Structures are given as structure tokens and as C-alpha cells.
Amino acid sequence: MxxxxxxxxxxxxxxxxTGIRYYSPTC
Structure with missing residues (x-):
């Protein structure tokens, strides 16, 4: 976290x- x-x-x-894209739950 x-x-x-x-x-x-x-x-x-x-x-x-980029922030929004990274915000997406990739895990």
C-alpha cells in the first residue's frame, strides 16, 4: 500500500x- x-x-x-492509469487495479 x-x-x-x-x-x-x-x-x-x-x-x-499516468496517475489515472496507475490508479487502475493492476494487481
């Missing part, structure tokens, strides 16, 4: 599109 939050924050900060 921590890793996901961190990655999400980094991606979200970079680009909203």
Missing part, C-alpha cells in the same frame, strides 16, 4: 493521465 501510494503520488505529480 505504501509503495502504491508513493508511486501514485509521483505519477500523479508528473502527469494526471
Amino acid at each position: 505504501v509503495t502504491h501510494a508513493l508511486a501514485d503520488k509521483i505519477l500523479f505529480s508528473g502527469t494526471q493521465a
